[in-house]
Amino acid sequence: MILCCINIRARSSSAGTAATAAFGTPIQVAIDGPAASGKSSTAQLVAARLGFSYIDSGALSAAFITLKALNSNPTRRKTGPPLSGPPTSPSRPSTSRPILARLARFARRPNCFSTQGRDAGHSLTSRTRHVSEIAAIPAVRSALLVLKRRLASEANVVMDGRDIGTSVFPDAKVKVYLDASPEVRARRRLAELMGAGQGNSVQMGLEEMVAELRARDLADTQRKESPLRCAEDAVRLDTSAMTQAEVVERIVRLVEEKVLARPQ
Ligand SMILES: Nc1ncnc2c1ncn2[C@@H]1O[C@H](COP(=O)(O)OP(=O)(O)O)[C@@H](O)[C@H]1O
Numbered sequence: 082m083i084l085c086c087i088n089i090r091a092r093s094s095s096a097g098t099a100a101t102a103a104f105g106t107p108i109q110v111a112i113d114g115p116a117a118s119g120k121s122s123t124a125q126l127v128a129a130r131l132g133f134s135y136i137d138s139g140a141l142s143a144a145f146i147t148l149k150a151l152n153s154n155p156t157r158r159k160t161g162p163p164l165s166g167p168p169t170s171p172s173r174p175s176t177s178r179p180i181l182a183r184l185a186r187f188a189r190r191p192n193c194f195s196t197q198g199r200d201a202g203h204s205l206t207s208r209t210r211h212v213s214e215i216a217a218i219p220a221v222r223s224a225l226l227v228l229k230r231r232l233a234s235e236a237n238v239v240m241d242g243r244d245i246g247t248s249v250f251p252d253a254k255v256k257v258y259l260d261a262s263p264e265v266r267a268r269r270r271l272a273e274l275m276g277a278g279q280g281n282s283v284q285m286g287l288e289e290m291v292a293e294l295r296a297r298d299l300a301d302t303q304r305k306e307s308p309l310r311c312a313e314d315a316v317r318l319d320t321s322a323m324t325q326a327e328v329v330e331r332i333v334r335l336v337e338e339k340v341l342a343r344p345q
């Protein structure tokens with residue numbers, strides 16, 4: 082399963098339309114934070130409430146990297162590429178254009194990818210580790226930046242990732258930084274893996290998952306290119322003791338206050 086993990090809902094609602102009308106240009110809601118802080122599931126719910134499109138930038142990165150690997154090594158096409166190493170020439174930008182065009186075509190189809198298929202074939206933890214490494218390569222980042230901005234120029238979006246509020250959309254009208262303690266995030270991730278039927282293949286206990294997440298946090302915050310950090314103008318939410326419904330409500334209210342309630 083390669084591209085099924087992109088989930089973009091290109092639809093509008095009265096809230097979405099009113100918001101665009103108020104600003105004249107599409108609106109970006111940026112949601113950043115560490116792994117398993119709740120970004121993608123919360124961002125999807127927020128987007129659905131607002132009638133905005135949802136863009137999972139981690140999934141976009143994974144799909145981009147997979148397509149690039151396929152392009153670099155066509156013999157892998159039939160079986161699907163194991164994400165066991167970086168694509169052959171990540172620094173050569175020439176193959177990026179057709180890949181971006183293909184991704185953009187897929188991504189514009191409403192609801193054509195669903196997060197339900199996320200990670201079929203690869204465990205969540207191993208996929209994200211590789212994506213993390215490869216997404217830090219400057220040429221990969223700049224190609225993805227073009228795609229993210231292009232998609233966001235077409236509709237109001239909620240986009241989640243690591244550097245959306247800091248690098249991708251530094252002028253986003255609403256920025257949220259979701260966080261939670263490593264223990265809480267590890268419990269959430271393990272529950273998610275069990276729910277996704279990966280329980281048998283995931284032998285990790287809580288401590289190991291905490292260590293895995295801490296290692297990812299370190300890699301994401303210490304990397305040179307667009308490290309994970311809370312933007313100065315972001316609203317920081319520690320969700321350790323919040324239900325997901327509370328988090329969604331808080332963000333929707335924030336958008337309403339900052340964007341939808343603005344006088345025209
Ligand atoms: N506030 C919350 N309380 C409890 N569980 C949550 C909360 N937010 C998200 N979750 C759950 O935690 C898991 C990880 O969330 P996810 O959105 O995939 O995180 P991220 O995109 O940051 O890695 C999912 O199973 C999700 O349903």
Ligand SMILES: Nc1ccn([C@H]2C[C@H](O)[C@@H](COP(=O)(O)OP(=O)(O)O)O2)c(=O)n1
Binds near residue numbers: 115116212216242243
């Ligand atoms: N905007 C983004 C999104 C993800 N990444 C990298 C860093 C992350 O560790 C990996 C995986 O991201 P993904 O959102 O799929 O993973 P989580 O659900 O947050 O665990 O990709 C990034 O560098 N920039």
